[in-house]
Amino acid sequence: MRTRIWHAHVRTSVVGCTVLVLGLTGAVAQAQPHVRDLGRETLAVGDGWGSEGAGTTGGAAATAGQVRTVATWAEFKAALQAGGDAPKIIKVKGVIDPVAEGCASFAAPGYDFDAYLEKYSPENWGLDTDLSGEPADSPEGLRAVSAASQDKAIKVEVPANTTIVGVGKGAGIRGGSLQIKGVDNVILRNLTIEAPLDCFPQWDPTDTDTGAWNSEYDAVVVYGSTHVWVDHNTLTDGRYPDSTLPTYFGRTYQQHDGLLDIVRGANHVTVSWNSVEDHDKTMLIGNSDSAGATDTGKLKVTLHHNRFEGIVERAPRVRFGQVDAYNNHFVVTEGQPYGYTFGVGASSQLYASDNAFSLPAGVSAAKTLKKWSEAPLTAENNYVNGRRTDLIAVHNAEIPAETLQSGAGWTPTLRTKVDPPRAVPGIVDGRAGAGKVR
Known part of the structure; x- marks a missing residue:
């Protein structure tokens, strides 16, 4: 059982003199300044869904x-x-x-990648049959073994009651x-x-009409976990x-998956003051339309004071969850590929308010929202x-085929200070990201 940890910070102000502590023996020692320890810090009361219940104290x-x-x-x-x-605290x-x-x-x-390309090219293999039945000594079989080796090497499981801090x-x-x-x-803080x-991405000839390369590995995945704080x-x-x-078979050799995915019944997560940069499929909250039995009533996530720049899509794409997104700055750069920012998915209850968008000429505000399923949302101020x-x-005016309904059906209460959205770029751009904890 966890209880909240309360930290009292006492500040003594003395004008024109040095603070001294006098011992009983007459010895004089100068007071030592407080040294901040990020590893001991906890999520503040009322700071998003991660503060619900016992809150998030990490290690x-x-x-x-x-x-x-x-x-x-x-x-x-x-x-x-x-x-x-x-x-535990890991620095x-x-x-x-x-x-x-x-x-x-x-x-x-x-394993030979050139042999892989030769055997499974659309000219030699076609586009009607996937590679699932290939034997262990085939190029696909050897690719799978290689992929399993990387999987074992780069994935780590983070235990309960842990703070990882840079x-x-x-x-x-x-x-x-x-x-x-x-x-x-x-808790995860202060890391790039x-x-x-x-x-070793896998080629799937049957993915779309022209085939596609499919990759694994999210940078961070919150899978069925509760009380998580991802900050700075x-x-x-x-x-x-x-x-x-590179491009092979006319399709990008995709080697990235998600940056931060929150899935499979995860709940009570606060994502604050992060800089999220230069990525395609950025953040899923809920990964399947058919996961209602697992996800209904969960996936409660707060996103605030984050900066998103150069993001193609999913910032985030939401299914099922009550997601509160406020005071974020979304920057679409000139000439970058851009699909959408907020994805409205199955049974989602997105509440997006007080955010700032910086869009270049030629990119309409209509593209900031994308409808995947019939799910009302609140998007105000x-x-x-x-x-x-x-x-x-x-x-709705520019994309009438995807008419969105207003009204998420709930109102966030777990918010700290809400900054005026016009001021958000100046506030967030200077403080979001690693190395900027104040």
């Missing part, structure tokens, strides 16, 4: 023996496993990288996949997280934006390029 109650500083992926994995579900120093030796280190003996401004994780799966009470690059991180494709990926804009009205 704040960790004993000294359960506080570890790690500088390698191996140390990180060991720290996660130590002590089971006892409260990441510098950049840790499970793929530092390159994709070749995961390749199965005999040390200083340069801490990060490259190419790892953090699995927050089936646990309670996790570069999305995993799938070394930078999540990005980093060194490998989609624009650098949002500003586009500095002007208050009724996103639903603009969408």
